[in-house]
Amino acid sequence: xxxxxxxxxxxxQVAPEVVEAMAPFFAEQYFNPSSMYEAARGPAxxxxxxxxxxxxxxxxxxxxxxxxxxxxxxSNNTAIFGVVRANPSRRHVVTTAVEHPAVLExxxxxxxxxxxxxxxxxxxxxxxxxxxxxxxxxxxxxxLVSVMHANNETxxxxxxxxxxxxxxETDPGILFHTDATQTAGKLPIDLSGDMRHVDLLSxxxxxxxxxxxxxxxxIRRGTPCRPLLIGGHQEANRRAGTENVAFIVALGRALExxxxxxDADERRVAALRDRLERELSARISFLEVNGQGAPRLxxxxxxxxxxxxxxxxxxxxxxxxxCASSGSACTSGSLEPSHVLRAMGxxxxxxxxxxxxxxxxxxxxxxxxxxxxxFPTVVANLRRLSxxxxxxxxxxRPDAEALLTQAVEERRRSLASPHQP
Amino acid sequence: MTWNYSKKTMQLFMDAVxxxxxxxxxxxxxxxxxxxxxxxxxGDALRFTFRVERHPTDPTQDRIVEARYLTFGCxxxxxxxxxLCALIEEGxxxxxxxxKITNKDIADYLDGLPKEKLHCSVMGAEALEAAVFNWAIxxxxxLAALGIDITRKEQEEGRLVCKCFGLTEPYLRRKxxxxxxxxxxxxxHAVKAGGACMSCHHAPGGLQDLLDETWGRQAPxxxxxxxxxxxxxxxxxxxxxxSPFQFAKKVERVLDEVxxxxxxxxxxxxxxxxxxxxxxxxxxxxxxxxxxxxxxxIKMMVEQALKDRVDERIRVIAVGGQEGVx
Numbered sequence: 030x031x032x033x034x035x036x037x038x039x040x041x042q043v044a045p046e047v048v049e050a051m052a053p054f055f056a057e058q059y060f061n062p063s064s065m066y067e068a069a070r071g072p073a074x075x076x077x078x079x080x081x082x083x084x085x086x087x088x089x090x091x092x093x094x095x096x097x098x099x100x101x102x103x104s105n106n107t108a109i110f111g112v113v114r115a116n117p118s119r120r121h122v123v124t125t126a127v128e129h130p131a132v133l134e135x136x137x138x139x140x141x142x143x144x145x146x147x148x149x150x151x152x153x154x155x156x157x158x159x160x161x162x163x164x165x166x167x168x169x170x171x172x173l174v175s176v177m178h179a180n181n182e183t184x185x186x187x188x189x190x191x192x193x194x195x196x197x198e199t200d201p202g203i204l205f206h207t208d209a210t211q212t213a214g215k216l217p218i219d220l221s222g223d224m225r226h227v228d229l230l231s232x233x234x235x236x237x238x239x240x241x242x243x244x245x246x247x248i249r250r251g252t253p254c255r256p257l258l259i260g261g262h263q264e265a266n267r268r269a270g271t272e273n274v275a276f277i278v279a280l281g282r283a284l285e286x287x288x289x290x291x292d293a294d295e296r297r298v299a300a301l302r303d304r305l306e307r308e309l310s311a312r313i314s315f316l317e318v319n320g321q322g323a324p325r326l327x328x329x330x331x332x333x334x335x336x337x338x339x340x341x342x343x344x345x346x347x348x349x350x351x352c353a354s355s356g357s358a359c360t361s362g363s364l365e366p367s368h369v370l371r372a373m374g375x376x377x378x379x380x381x382x383x384x385x386x387x388x389x390x391x392x393x394x395x396x397x398x399x400x401x402x403x404f405p406t407v408v409a410n411l412r413r414l415s416x417x418x419x420x421x422x423x424x425x426r427p428d429a430e431a432l433l434t435q436a437v438e439e440r441r442r443s444l445a446s447p448h449q450p
Numbered sequence: 451m452t453w454n455y456s457k458k459t460m461q462l463f464m465d466a467v468x469x470x471x472x473x474x475x476x477x478x479x480x481x482x483x484x485x486x487x488x489x490x491x492x493g494d495a496l497r498f499t500f501r502v503e504r505h506p507t508d509p510t511q512d513r514i515v516e517a518r519y520l521t522f523g524c525x526x527x528x529x530x531x532x533x534l535c536a537l538i539e540e541g542x543x544x545x546x547x548x549x550k551i552t553n554k555d556i557a558d559y560l561d562g563l564p565k566e567k568l569h570c571s572v573m574g575a576e577a578l579e580a581a582v583f584n585w586a587i588x589x590x591x592x593l594a595a596l597g598i599d600i601t602r603k604e605q606e607e608g609r610l611v612c613k614c615f616g617l618t619e620p621y622l623r624r625k626x627x628x629x630x631x632x633x634x635x636x637x638x639h640a641v642k643a644g645g646a647c648m649s650c651h652h653a654p655g656g657l658q659d660l661l662d663e664t665w666g667r668q669a670p671x672x673x674x675x676x677x678x679x680x681x682x683x684x685x686x687x688x689x690x691x692x693s694p695f696q697f698a699k700k701v702e703r704v705l706d707e708v709x710x711x712x713x714x715x716x717x718x719x720x721x722x723x724x725x726x727x728x729x730x731x732x733x734x735x736x737x738x739x740x741x742x743x744x745x746x747x748i749k750m751m752v753e754q755a756l757k758d759r760v761d762e763r764i765r766v767i768a769v770g771g772q773e774g775v776x
Binding site for chain 1: 520521528614765768
């Protein structure tokens with residue numbers, strides 16, 4: 030059975046060109062780049078080149094502003110804990126309620142350590158509540174603002190450049206961090222241009238066709254940030270530990286490849302995603318497209334099916350060779366469904382039935398065809414088993430219709446957003 | 451997260467979703483027993499019905515001959531529902547005998563469940579119990595006279611401990627004892643209580659208190675968080691010689707008199723998002739919101755008007771329009 034991989038926001042296939050680029054650094058050029066002999070120059074030069082490549086594609090002014098890390102989680106932890114430790118006089122942090130756990134849980138840890146943290150909410154489309162964001166800023170008191178560039182679950186893009194400008198106009202002493210794990214290689218990032226107010230930026234290799242185990246952190250020159258890993262002098266004393274040469278090379282090559290064909294890839298992937306969205310919406314009733322009213326990443330489609338539960342969908346898809354993911358409680362290890370979808374006020378009749386398809390430049394028309402062929406049946410199978418569904422009428426039972434009305438009304442009340450047109 | 455389900459669990463789930471012969475999906479019309487447990491908001495719900503072969507003279511000798519379920523829930527919830535129906539039909543039980551089926555029997559039938567998924571088997575046992583009570587009422591069987599405690603349902607309409615999953619103190623106390631739950635995690639895995647907002651864990655009368663009262667105190671609790679300092683509230687009271695309220699009124703008045711008439715000619719408007727000392731945050735709305743020069747319009751026009759007429763130290767910060775995009 031052919032595998033259809035539609036979980037690229039979780040991880041991606043390593044590009045063959047990337048595998049090729051990293052290969053020499055295992056058995057041939059295995060030398061420690063910190064060593065003094067001639068042979069070690071190769072690995073050292075390869076790291077320098079990767080650093081320059083990453084700096085160039087992010088619009089960083091200096092290659093030394095790029096630190097290589099083991100993953101985006103390490104980058105986020107370094108950025109947040111690092112600036113907290115370097116700036117003990119400020120004790121207030123602003124972030125969002127929909128961050129990846131690598132930021133959200135760090136924020137909660139800061140609360141336990143005695144800092145004040147505001148978690149800003151979103152509207153029903155997943156757009157940041159900019160009024161609450163502005164109100165949360167405290168000139169002279171706020172230490173750090175951390176807002177993700179795009180959401181991993183819904184693909185909704187936050188206006189990070191503008192938020193960073195507002196922050197710096199409020200108080201240049203407030204630091205701005207963004208988790209760009211889902212956007213590096215997918216969206217243009219220019220830290221010398223519109224993103225010039227961003228001080229710290231995290232990214233990950235394995236979301237852009239490099240292997241797992243490598244990430245990067247951009248730290249603008251002059252930003253006060255203490256290291257997380259203490260030890261040797263690597264990465265200019267800001268991240269100790271022998272460099273993971275092959276994987277750093279891989280990250281540089283992967284970003285280069287992604288940026289070379291970014292425009293064309295984005296257009297093609299958007300066309301695939303839009304067709305998937307259109308065809309599934311036409312075939313499945315009582316379906317929500319999460320984040321539909323907001324600017325979204327071209328590759329992400331997050332759906333919520335009323336009256337079914339997500340985990341049962343994943344297992345059926347898996348049996349048909351389709352890889353996707355869900356924000357349902359049962360897939361998360363917690364009993365609560367996705368914090369992102371709850372923050373958006375997805376109705377409780379649908380929040381357990383979410384599914385995310387995320388494409389990549391390797392996705393094909395055949396992949397979309399296969400999902401369109403299989404997924405409507407998967408939903409129908411579970412609705413047939415559901416106590417809320419009338420199979421004959423193919424719609425919710427009357428008492429479930431009442432639940433639906435109640436759920437939609439609850440959302441309307443809880444998210445009476447002032448920015449709605 | 452990939453759960454380590456047994457082969458049996460996966461098989462029962464796949465058979466059920468494909469409606470294989472011998473599976474038990476469905477609802478019996480005019481059932482002899484009807485029971486429900488869970489709700490869609492909690493993430494799983496089970497409607498359980500059974501039909502009996504009626505004994506001509508002694509209803510307690512009725513035999514369950516058919517059991518059906520409709521389940522909203524995950525893989526293991528659906529498999530546990532299958533297991534429940536299969537256990538009952540295979541055992542050819544009377545409803546009273548069926549009451550002896552426990553969540554452990556269901557889990558065993560499935561060759562085990564991950565501990566986080568135990569609540570799926572508990573849900574089956576609860577729905578079964580509700581259905582047997584329903585049968586007893588329909589058939590005029592006095593369960594109390596047979597030594598079966600039917601009062602617990604009423605008792606359990608007590609104080610709500612876990613608001614997320616709607617679980618009461620009497621219910622939780624009973625389950626803590628019945629299932630020998632020793633920690634908050636045990637409770638959550640078995641009956642889901644405390645698995646969502648978690649605020650009932652250490653609240654007064656919360657899960658830890660119920661555990662302590664049942665098994666004796668085990669561990670010290672974390673100290674309460676200190677209240678936020680008062681200084682900040684006091685600091686906000688002085689504002690260019692004006693109170694924050696007077697200052698905001700004055701800013702609004704200048705906008706009304708000077709700025710808004712000009713913007714409204716173009717079908718637009720400006721709103722104040724926030725004021726912090728001398729920083730005034732404005733958002734252009736209406737026709738002006740999509741304007742490319744919106745930020746600069748605010749910065750130039752609004753800031754100058756406010757500097758001239760309110761306070762020369764004022765700085766205006768433009769906040770994006772409806773899409774939040776600059």
